Ligand SMILES: Nc1ncnc2c1ncn2[C@@H]1O[C@H](COP(=O)(O)OP(=O)(O)O)[C@@H](O)[C@H]1O
C-alpha cells in the first residue's frame with residue numbers, strides 16, 4: 313500500500329479529519345514535517361496541539377499567523393530539508409479569524425468597530441455552532457489564496473463528530489440566512505420594535521439582570537451585521553468549493569477500534585457523497601501481532617521466568633502479551649473491514665508507539681511509517 317507521499321502528490325491542501333483524540337494533530341504535523349523534508353514549502357494549521365508539541369515546534373500561542381519552524385530545531389533532530397523545503401506552523405484562533413472576516417466584509421471602519429465591539433458579537437463569535445470548524449477553513453482559504461506555500465496541511469478541530477467539519481459552511485450560511493437572524497434584521501423586526509420602545513419595564517428589568525442593555529446590543533449587532541451578509545455568504549460558497557476542488561485531498565485519521573472504524577467508513581461515504589477527494593485512511597495506534605501464533609501463557613511464563621527469576625512477574629508479563637495478541641488480532645480484523653469498505657483505496661497503519669508523540673523526534677518516528685510502503689511498514693512494526 314502506498315506511501316503518504318504518493319497519496320498527496322500534486323495536491324495543495326491536505327485535510328486531516330476524524331473524531332477527537334485519534335491522532336489528527338500528530339498526523340498533520342508529521343505529514344507537514346515529512347513533506348518539508350522532501351523539499352516543499354509546507355504550512356501546518358493546527359488547532360489544539362499539546363503544549364509540548366507546540367513548544368517543540370516553537371509555536372507561539374497567539375497571533376493567528378504562520379511562523380517558520382526554526383531550521384536549527386529540525387537540524388538538531390537530523391532533519392535537513394532538501395531543495396529549500398520549509399516547515400511553517402500556525403495555531404488557529406477561531407475568534408481572531410472571525411474578527412478578520414468582519415473587518416474584511418465591513419463597509420468602513422465604523423461598521424467594523426460597531427460589530428467587533430458589540431457584546432453580542434463577542435459572545436457568539438466564539439460560540440456560534442460550527443464557527444471553529446468554519447474559521448479553520450476560512451484561514452485555509454486565505455492562506456491558499458496568498459499562494460505562499462506549496463502545501464497546506466489542516467488539522468481539523470476536535471469535534472466529536474468528523475462530519476461537523478464538512479457541515480460547517482452550510483451551518484454558517486444557514487444561521488445567516490435563517491429565521492432567527494432575519495427576525496432581528498428586518499427593519500420592522502423584533503429588535504427594532506423592542507428597541508424603539510426603549511424604556512419598557514421588561515427592558516429595564518432585563519438590563520438589571522444581564523448588566524447591560526441586551527436588546528439594544530442585539531439590535532445594533534444585527535443591524536450592523538446585516539450589511540455584511542452577502543459578503544459572508546459569498547465567501548462561504550468559495551470556501552466550500554475549495555474543499556471539493558481537486559487540489560484538495562482528505563485523509564481520514566482513525567483508531568483501530570470497531571466503533572472508530574465504523575465512523576471512518578461512514579465518514580468516507582459522506583466524503584464521496586459530497587464530492588470531496590478522498591486520499592487515504594490513516595489508522596493510528598495499531599497493535600501488531602508479534603508472531604503468527606497466539607502465545608501460550610504457560611509456556612511463555614516458563615520461558616520468561618527462566619530469564620528474570622520472578623515467577624509472579626513472568627506470569628503477568630505472559631498474560632499481558634497474550635492479551636496484547638488478542639487485541640492485535642482484533643485490530644487486524646477491523647482494519648481488514650475498513651480496507652474492504654474502501655474498496656482498494658489506501659489504508660496506512662501507524663503502530664501504537666511506546667511513548668507519546670510530543671516533539672520533532674516523535675514526528676520522525678511516525679514518518680517512518682507514513683512515508684514508506686506497506687511491506688516496509690510491517691517490517692518496521694514487527695521487528
Ligand atoms: N502512534 C501513536 N503512538 C503513541 N501515542 C500516540 C500516537 N499517535 C498519537 N499519540 C498520542 O496520542 C495523543 C492524542 O493525539 P493527537 O494527535 O493530539 O489527537 P487528536 O488531534 O486527534 O485529538 C497525544 O498525546 C499523542 O502524543
Ligand SMILES: [Mg+2]
Pocket residue numbers: 333336337338359360361467470
Ligand atoms: Mg488535535
